[in-house]
Structures are given as structure tokens and as C-alpha cells.
Amino acid sequence: MINKWKNKSEFWIAGAKLADTVTRTLKAGSIHIKRGRIEEIVWKKSVDTDLPVFDAEGYLVTPGFIDIHSHLREPGYEESETVATGTAAAAAGGYTSVVCMANTDPAVDDPSVVRYLMDKNKAAGQCRLYVTGAVTKGLEGRDISEFHLLKEAGIVALSDDGKFVENAKVMRSALEYARMLELPIVSHCEDPSLARGGLMNEGYYSTKLGLSGIPAESEEIAVARDISLAELTGCRLHIAHVSTSGSVQLIKDAKKKGVPVTAEVTPHHLTMDDSMLEDYDRNLKVNPPLRTQQDIKALKKALKNGTIDCIATDHAPHNEISKQVEFNFAPPGMIGLQTAFSHLYTELVMSGDLELIDLVRLMTSAPAEVLGLAGGTLNSTEPADLTVIDIDEEWTFNGEVNKSKSMNTPLADRKFKGRVKGIFLAGKWKRTG
Numbered sequence: 001m002i003n004k005w006k007n008k009s010e011f012w013i014a015g016a017k018l019a020d021t022v023t024r025t026l027k028a029g030s031i032h033i034k035r036g037r038i039e040e041i042v043w044k045k046s047v048d049t050d051l052p053v054f055d056a057e058g059y060l061v062t063p064g065f066i067d068i069h070s071h072l073r074e075p076g077y078e079e080s081e082t083v084a085t086g087t088a089a090a091a092a093g094g095y096t097s098v099v100c101m102a103n104t105d106p107a108v109d110d111p112s113v114v115r116y117l118m119d120k121n122k123a124a125g126q127c128r129l130y131v132t133g134a135v136t137k138g139l140e141g142r143d144i145s146e147f148h149l150l151k152e153a154g155i156v157a158l159s160d161d162g163k164f165v166e167n168a169k170v171m172r173s174a175l176e177y178a179r180m181l182e183l184p185i186v187s188h189c190e191d192p193s194l195a196r197g198g199l200m201n202e203g204y205y206s207t208k209l210g211l212s213g214i215p216a217e218s219e220e221i222a223v224a225r226d227i228s229l230a231e232l233t234g235c236r237l238h239i240a241h242v243s244t245s246g247s248v249q250l251i252k253d254a255k256k257k258g259v260p261v262t263a264e265v266t267p268h269h270l271t272m273d274d275s276m277l278e279d280y281d282r283n284l285k286v287n288p289p290l291r292t293q294q295d296i297k298a299l300k301k302a303l304k305n306g307t308i309d310c311i312a313t314d315h316a317p318h319n320e321i322s323k324q325v326e327f328n329f330a331p332p333g334m335i336g337l338q339t340a341f342s343h344l345y346t347e348l349v350m351s352g353d354l355e356l357i358d359l360v361r362l363m364t365s366a367p368a369e370v371l372g373l374a375g376g377t378l379n380s381t382e383p384a385d386l387t388v389i390d391i392d393e394e395w396t397f398n399g400e401v402n403k404s405k406s407m408n409t410p411l412a413d414r415k416f417k418g419r420v421k422g423i424f425l426a427g428k429w430k431r432t433g
């Protein structure tokens with residue numbers, strides 16, 4: 001049935017298991033969609049109706065996934081990704097909303113770039129796009145961008161992601177300015193004086209492999225500084241891609257004190273450790289680096305107890321040529337939008353580490369709350385953005401199904417369970433799997 005569905009303005013989705021992240025329930029239900037919005041939900045498998053019915057029997061229907069940390073590489077690095085290809089990969093991964101980062105060329109430090117990205121996304125029509133503005137002009141860490149003009153153009157957050165704002169005074173001013181405009185700042189926490197030249201996590205394996213290391217303290221010093229500046233200024237601070245147990249502790253303490261801080265973790269930092277670099281796979285080179293099993297344990301625990309608020313992909317495409325160099329010179333980052341759900345379902349839910357409803361929540365309502373975005377729930381006040389999943393289907397991620405322009409991932413040819421079949425974007429069905 002889902003193969004043959006022709007879009008209608010009013011219909012029911014029936015027979016599915018629904019994931020309601022607000023009440024934390026996973027049960028049979030039917031959704032009435034009218035003109036792009038959820039009109040009504042009945043918690044029954046079938047409905048008596050004259051309207052057309054999208055038969056979702058056997059599928060899981062969740063709120064549309066939201067990724068608050070993606071690199072779409074446009075403008076400037078279109079050989080690795082574009083808004084069109086990146087959002088196509090996102091839709092195939094079940095995402096109905098994506099937040100793109102500002103480290104493009106030119107950087108998103110001017111309203112014209114924000115508008116350019118939004119126009120590109122409108123033309124592509126794959127999913128919703130939210131834009132992050134640069135904290136500093138050209139991401140150079142010196143002069144703060146015109147936040148109010150960027151906000152008028154529609155940005156939802158500020159970040160120099162990819163780089164740490166090294167100068168504490170610049171960061172303080174940025175937080176003060178952002179607070180006035182009620183914009184959160186997303187911080188890439190990494191003290192470059194400790195991280196520079198590092199290729200992987202500093203520890204047993206970096207010594208064994210003879211690769212220069214990046215100590216956990218490089219991240220933790222930066223997290224501590226930014227938490228203290230968030231406390232000073234009262235600005236909402238979001239810590240991107242948390243990777244160490246020490247960072248988790250700092251965030252936990254800050255939250256206890258009432259500092260307005262939130263945090264995210266990537267799928268790869270939850271599932272891969274530094275021992276895996278033994279075969280020098282360039283696709284495992286990421287920033288921050290893959291850490292240890294103990295860090296992974298702390299990250300999982302932090303997800304469960306709410307210290308870490310949500311999961312974000314840090315989708316970072318690099319084309320084949322730029323990764324076909326020695327490990328030392330390969331740019332850090334891996335793609336992740338298309339595999340995030342299946343990867344985490346297979347590794348964390350099937351192993352019993354995480355409940356399915358919590359995985360869904362961490363990819364929907366939780367990220368929406370962090371940045372104050374629409375959607376992420378089955379609420380009738382939101383547009384009908386939904387993700388349809390066959391939780392039992394086994395599939396393999398490879399170059400044939402990949403929608404991104406890049407294929408830099410250690411998950412190539414990996415078999416997963418749980419496949420996204422498509423999304424509803426404002427009630428419009430788009431089959432993807």
C-alpha cells in the first residue's frame with residue numbers, strides 16, 4: 001500500500017504502531033491528516049471512515065526526525081555535498097528537519113548566505129532546513145557577526161562549529177549579544193592548543209599506533225570555560241558532539257547549578273571507540289575523536305539520565321578525493337544522516353541499551369526542544385511531519401542506496417535492522433526505502 005500511495009489533502013494513516021514521545025508510549029493508533037496537519041489521533045488500529053486510508057499495517061510511525069547538527073557543505077564545497085543531496089540523504093534517513101552548520105565558504109555570517117541556503121532548500125523540497133549563523137565573521141574568532149541581521153534572515157542558532165571560539169572575551173560578548181536576541185550558541189568545545197596536530201584520542205591506542213593524540217582535557221577545558229561563560233551571561237549554551245566522560249560530569253554539575261546548558265552526542269561516539277583505529281580507516285577519523293569504552297559507557301548513561309539532551313549526527317561529508325590521502329592528512333568527519341536511526345536501533349535498542357521510544361524521543365522532541373524548533377511530536381498544532389519505519393526489515397547501507405554526494409563512512413556494507421521507508425512532510429508522502 002505504501003508503494004502505491006498518491007498524496008491526498010485529507011486521509012487517515014491506519015494500522016501503524018505510533019511512537020508518542022510526550023507520553024512515552026508505543027502503541028497501535030491511527031492519524032487523521034487534514035491539509036498538512038494532524039487533525040486527530042485515535043488509539044485504535046483501524047478507523048471507520050470514508051476518507052482514503054494510508055495502510056501502515058506493520059510499520060512504526062514516529063514524529064519526523066530532527067537533526068540539529070549537519071554539514072551540507074554548500075556554498076563552497078559542493079563537490080562533497082549540496083543542500084539538495086544532503087537533505088535527500090536526510091529524508092532517506094527519516095529526517096523531516098535538518099539544521100545546517102555555518103562553516104561554509106563563504107561562512108553563514110551574512111543574511112545573504114542564509115537566504116541563499118533557504119532558496120536552495122525550497123528548490124530541493126526534500127525536508128525542512130534551519131540555518132545556523134556564524135558566531136564570528138569568517139569563523140575567524142575575532143569579530144562577532146551581525147546577530148540581529150542574521151536573526152531577521154531566519155537563523156535559529158549561532159555556531160562557529162568546526163572551530164572553538166578561542167578568545168574568551170569574544171565568546172563572552174557573543175553570549176551576551178545572543179542572549180539579548182534569545183538565540184542559543186552551539187559550541188564546538190576543543191582547546192586547539194591541546195588538540196592541534198592530534199589524529200585520534202590520546203591514550204593506549206594512540207601510543208600503540210604511533211599516532212599523535214588529542215587528550216580528553218582538550219574538550220573538557222573548553223566545556224568548562226563555556227559553561228562558566230554561560231553562567232556569567234545567562235545565555236543558552238548547547239555543547240555539540242560531547243565525547244568524554246569528563247565533559248558529561250561538567251554538564252551534569254552545570255545543570256544541577258541551573259546553568260542554561262544542553263548537550264548532544266553523535267551516533268558514532270555512542271558506538272565506536274579508539275581501538276577501531278587499528279586498521280587506520282580514514283573514515284574513523286572524526287572531530288572530536290572516537291574515545292574509549294569508558295567514555296561510551298558514560299555517554300550512554302548520560303543519555304538515559306538526561307545529562308545529554310539529544311542525538312545529533314554531525315553529518316560531515318568529504319568527497320572521495322579528499323579522503324584518499326594518508327591518515328594524517330585526511331579531513332575529519334563521517335556522513336551519518338541516512339544511517340543514524342538504523343545504526344542506533346541495531347546497536348543500542350536491539351542490545352537492550354536503550355528503549356525504542358527513547359531513541360525516537362532523542363531524535364525528535366528532544367532536539368526540537370534544545371533549539372526551540374517546531375515539530376518533534378504527534379501534536380495536532382504541528383505540521384504533519386512523520387517518519388514511517390519497517391522495524392524488522394534488514395538492509396545494507398552501500399553506495400547504491402546512499403543519497404549523499406559523499407560516502408565517507410565506516411558503515412559501508414554494514415547490515416542493519418530497521419529501515420526508514422519514507423516520510424510525510426506536512427502530510428505529503430515521500431517514499432525513500
Ligand SMILES: [Zn+2]
Nearest residue numbers: 101161162314
Ligand atoms: Zn560539526
